[in-house]
Amino acid sequence: MTTDQKNIVNLDFKKDKKILNFSDFQKQNIKFDITKLQEAYNQIVQTKKFDDGGGISHFGAICLTRIPGDPESVKGQKARGLYWTKPDKSGKEVARDISIDESAYSEFIPDFENTYFKEVFDVLSSKYKLGRVRILLKEPRSTLSWHRDPEPRLHIPIITNPGCLMVIDNVAKHMPADGSVWITNNTKYHNAFNGGEENRIHLVACVLDYKFN
Numbered sequence: 001m002t003t004d005q006k007n008i009v010n011l012d013f014k015k016d017k018k019i020l021n022f023s024d025f026q027k028q029n030i031k032f033d034i035t036k037l038q039e040a041y042n043q044i045v046q047t048k049k050f051d052d053g054g055g056i057s058h059f060g061a062i063c064l065t066r067i068p069g070d071p072e073s074v075k076g077q078k079a080r081g082l083y084w085t086k087p088d089k090s091g092k093e094v095a096r097d098i099s100i101d102e103s104a105y106s107e108f109i110p111d112f113e114n115t116y117f118k119e120v121f122d123v124l125s126s127k128y129k130l131g132r133v134r135i136l137l138k139e140p141r142s143t144l145s146w147h148r149d150p151e152p153r154l155h156i157p158i159i160t161n162p163g164c165l166m167v168i169d170n171v172a173k174h175m176p177a178d179g180s181v182w183i184t185n186n187t188k189y190h191n192a193f194n195g196g197e198e199n200r201i202h203l204v205a206c207v208l209d210y211k212f213n
């Protein structure tokens with residue numbers, strides 16, 4: 001190689017092109033009726049208020065399952081649960097919130113039994129070992145922390161907009177509200193943001209028997 005050739009910058013960017021890997025977002029082989037999901041959501045918000053998870057801004061949760069007979073099991077920090085985050089420039093990981101015995105959340109809350117969510121819950125719990133099942137609200141122009149959770153999560157988007165994305169590691173994905181069911185690898189660092197101007201509503205369940213490679 002001559003000295004001249006050594007100084008030539010390689011502009012063949014294709015060589016370094018990375019193919020995005022969406023394997024942390026796994027679409028399941030089940031589909032629900034999105035109109036019925038939205039109707040059920042409208043039905044429950046007439047009587048239930050979102051819990052703010054113990055004072056978390058732009059976040060809201062309505063639990064659909066609880067520890068049998070225990071109304072306290074769906075309130076405050078228990079509506080949120082343990083996660084790990086890297087809050088500052090040191091990059092050091094810290095644990096936040098309280099540990100949850102997910103497998104104890106086996107009772108579908110009787111108040112919601114006459115909604116489509118009961119049918120959805122019955123189908124899901126016949127296929128997966130579920131922990132808490134919640135309706136989660138992400139307010140417009142808001143984000144979660146950069147964090148990881150103890151287990152994968154099942155998502156059914158109910159109301160969304162194109163500016164709602166979930167980011168896992170360095171891969172971002174929009175999950176449309178079309179009745180599809182996704183399992184996401186929340187054991188890796190992730191975030192979800194709503195860059196739209198309407199609330200984002202997902203049904204989110206903790207999945208206790210799902211392994212990512």
Ligand SMILES: [Fe+2]
Nearest residue numbers: 147148149186
């Ligand atoms: Fe999470």
